[in-house]
Amino acid sequence: MDSHVIVVTSGKGGVGKTTTTANLAAALARMGKKVVAIDGDVGLRNLDVIMGLENRIVYTLIDAIDGACRLRQALIKDKRLENLFMIPTAQSKTKDSVSAEQMVAVCDELRADFDYIIVDSPAGIEAGFKNAAAGVDEALVVTTPEVSAVRDADRIIGLLESMEKSPIRLIVNRIRPHMMEKGDMLGVADVLDILAIDLIGMVPEDESVVKSANAGEPLTISSDSPAARAFKNIAARLVGDNIPFMPVDSTSGNGNLFGRLKRVFGL
Amino acid sequence: MIKIKGTADSMMRCIISEGMPAEELPAALGDIRLRGQRILRGAEVILDFGARKLDERLVSRILTDFVWPSEVRVVAWITYDAESQDNMKRAGFSTSEPVPATARAKLPGTAPSLVLERSLRSGQRVEHSGDVIIDGHVNDGAEVLSTGNITVLGRLNGLVHAGCEGDEGTIVIARSMEALQVRIGGRIGSLERGAQWWGKMVTVRVDDGSVLIDYWPALK
Numbered sequence: 121m122d123s124h125v126i127v128v129t130s131g132k133g134g135v136g137k138t139t140t141t142a143n144l145a146a147a148l149a150r151m152g153k154k155v156v157a158i159d160g161d162v163g164l165r166n167l168d169v170i171m172g173l174e175n176r177i178v179y180t181l182i183d184a185i186d187g188a189c190r191l192r193q194a195l196i197k198d199k200r201l202e203n204l205f206m207i208p209t210a211q212s213k214t215k216d217s218v219s220a221e222q223m224v225a226v227c228d229e230l231r232a233d234f235d236y237i238i239v240d241s242p243a244g245i246e247a248g249f250k251n252a253a254a255g256v257d258e259a260l261v262v263t264t265p266e267v268s269a270v271r272d273a274d275r276i277i278g279l280l281e282s283m284e285k286s287p288i289r290l291i292v293n294r295i296r297p298h299m300m301e302k303g304d305m306l307g308v309a310d311v312l313d314i315l316a317i318d319l320i321g322m323v324p325e326d327e328s329v330v331k332s333a334n335a336g337e338p339l340t341i342s343s344d345s346p347a348a349r350a351f352k353n354i355a356a357r358l359v360g361d362n363i364p365f366m367p368v369d370s371t372s373g374n375g376n377l378f379g380r381l382k383r384v385f386g387l
Numbered sequence: 388m389i390k391i392k393g394t395a396d397s398m399m400r401c402i403i404s405e406g407m408p409a410e411e412l413p414a415a416l417g418d419i420r421l422r423g424q425r426i427l428r429g430a431e432v433i434l435d436f437g438a439r440k441l442d443e444r445l446v447s448r449i450l451t452d453f454v455w456p457s458e459v460r461v462v463a464w465i466t467y468d469a470e471s472q473d474n475m476k477r478a479g480f481s482t483s484e485p486v487p488a489t490a491r492a493k494l495p496g497t498a499p500s501l502v503l504e505r506s507l508r509s510g511q512r513v514e515h516s517g518d519v520i521i522d523g524h525v526n527d528g529a530e531v532l533s534t535g536n537i538t539v540l541g542r543l544n545g546l547v548h549a550g551c552e553g554d555e556g557t558i559v560i561a562r563s564m565e566a567l568q569v570r571i572g573g574r575i576g577s578l579e580r581g582a583q584w585w586g587k588m589v590t591v592r593v594d595d596g597s598v599l600i601d602y603w604p605a606l607k
Contacts, residue, residue, distance in 0.1 A: 245510075271509050271527045278508035282440040282468060284408050314526060314544070316506065 124358070125227050125237045127160070127256040127285070131272030133243030135264045136293040139329055140351070141240040142170045144260075147340035147355035149204035153235040156195065158226070159209040160252030161242040162218055168208045172336025173198065182210040185222045191229055200341055205234075215247050220254035227255030236358075245279060259285045260320065264294045265306040270314055277317060289320040291354060296325045321354035322365065323347050389415050391423070395499075396487030398431040398462060405437040409445055416453035424457070432459045433485065438511055441471040469512035469530065483514055497535065506541060507531070514551075525566075536560070546570070549591075559591040560603065574598045 128141045138161075145157035158181065159167035168174040176196050179189040184207075191207075198204035207226075210217070223239075230237050241252035253259065259280045263273040273290070280288050292308050299305040308322055326347035332339045339348035340355070353363045390402040401419075403412065420427065434449070441464065454461055462485045464475050472482045486498045498517040506521075509528025513519060519533040524541035531537055532551045536558050539547070543561035548570035550557035555572030564584050569576045569591045576591060576598025578584065588603045 267527070274526050275509035275528055278438060278468075278510050279440070281405065281508075282438055284406065286406075314524075316524075 123231045123234055123237060124258060125231065125239070125256040126258045126260055126358075127239045127241050127253045128260045128262060129241035129249060129253065129276055129280070130243065130262045130269070131245060131276040132263075132269045135262050135269050136323070136329075137243075137262050138166045138170055138240050139333060140260065140262050140291060140293065140323075141167060141238050142338040143340045143348070143351035144355050144358070145171075145206070145236070145238050146198075146201060146204060146338040147352045148236050148238075148358065149198070149201040150340065150352075151355060151359060152203065153359065154203045154205075154233070155236045155238065156205040156207060156230055156234045158207045158237065158239045160223075160239045160248070162209045162248065162251075163211065163214045164242065165209045165211050167206060167240050168196075169336060170333045171198070171206055171338060173206055173208070174336070177208045180210040181207050181226065182213050182217050185218060185226065191226060200337075215242070215251070218251050220251050223251045224255040245275060249276070249279075253280065253283060253285065256285065259288045260291055261288060261315075261317070262291045262293050263311065263315070265292060265300070265308065265311055267306065270306065270311055274315055277315060287318065289318050290315055291321045291323065292319070293323045294325045295322055319365075320357050321350055323350040323354075389419060391419065394433070394487070396485070398433055398485065398487075399427075399459075400433045400435055402435045403437070403439065405439050409439075412445065413448040413452040416449060420453055420457040427457045427459050430459050431462045431485075433463045433465060434461055435465045436471075437465075438467040438505075438508070439471075440468045441466055441475060446475075467507060467511040467513055469510055472512060472514070483516060486516060500535075501533075507545065509545075533557075555593040557592075560589070561591075562588050564589040564591075564600070569598065569600075571598060576600065 128137050130137050141157050145155045149155045157167060159165050168177060173196050179194040181194055183189045184191040184194040194207050195205045227237055239252050239256055242248035261273050261277055263269045277288055292311055296305060300307050312319055324346045326345050328339060328343055328345035329347050339345060340351050356363045388404045388407060392400045394400050463481045463483060466472060475482050484498050484501060500518040500520060501515040502520045502522060503513060504522045506523035507525050507529035509526050512530040514532045516534045518535035519531055520538045522540050525531055525539050525543050525545040527544040529545035531547045533549055534552045537547045537549045538560040540562050542563040543566045546568060547559055549559045550572040553572050557571055559569050563586050565586055567578055571593050574593050584600050589600050590603045591598060591600045
């Protein structure tokens, strides 16, 4: 199978990596792709809760790596969507329980069965991130329009470039249009100007994200909130559809967003 | 891809493209070794890795598959990845551009200007004995250290230190000044976000012991 193996990463914590992973996995599965989301954050597992699958965990990624079970036994099938699977990690282990070689082997084994393998990376630039990124080809970098998140994203992009991941694409999360218009928040064009990689999506700040995370149901399964639409658009762009960008900020610091997007995407 | 260029000081500069997968690199160097057996023997070589990260596995493969069998003398291991630079320095490898004899005669200890046609990302660092011109941006979290002057043709967000061995006669020029701190010699100049120079083209120099920032061109 010609599969896409993608890491979702950010450098800084709390910018929405796990939410992005869960929502993109569900959106891709709804589009008929066979998808597995892997929780790469050993010791601080979250993806199972956000996807609402925590009560179904029997074996974890670490059990499979240790040989306590086969990888297939650690796969949890989502009951709501035919093609959606996840592999949870262990809460009681640490990042040292996995090596980069083992993550490469896990990703390679899954390539035969899945169209999309999405690895949720832990925050930071140490072993946890390096392991999560080891077996993937592509990367999605999540940032929020804040100076600290952008600086960390820049660091992560440099590391991903030196690991020869390609393409590396950007998601700007938690956009608040009214703050951008007032100049209280970095504009998307400013973020793109600093990070100089292709944009694949902009996700507005949306209370439904918090509700859905607590309810364990990714927004892209049933909701039509602004954030749900944004994640569905990103999933569509991942499979190669040419979806125009939703207008979120028309007045950002460094000029016209759409002029810049035209340049970036040749729209 | 690996390119070999001759330098003014009859050294060879081996430019290893950043896009080349690490696992292909030792084989590609091995190929160059076989094809260039006669010119390489005894040659002084600069290995230029761009912003590539050098880990122990890659370095040891390069040593065993290229450096030792081809009998070259590596005069510098150039990488802009700050962590790799520190690791290489700790192991006694030279990570700075070599100073050619022609330049040594004119200005002791000073290499020709380094022109870098790229932007530096957070966590990347350039150190150079001589002037540095960055044809790109210096992002927040990137560092440029130069014993001479520093010119940034793009946006300066990161940290620059001109005259980093103490020369306070050096200057910093930035096309768009957006850094909170600039260092020249032993002095540190601080700037506030949104100050009048923010985003403007400026020169920074030391005058009478203070770091002075000025518009370029200077207002009359």
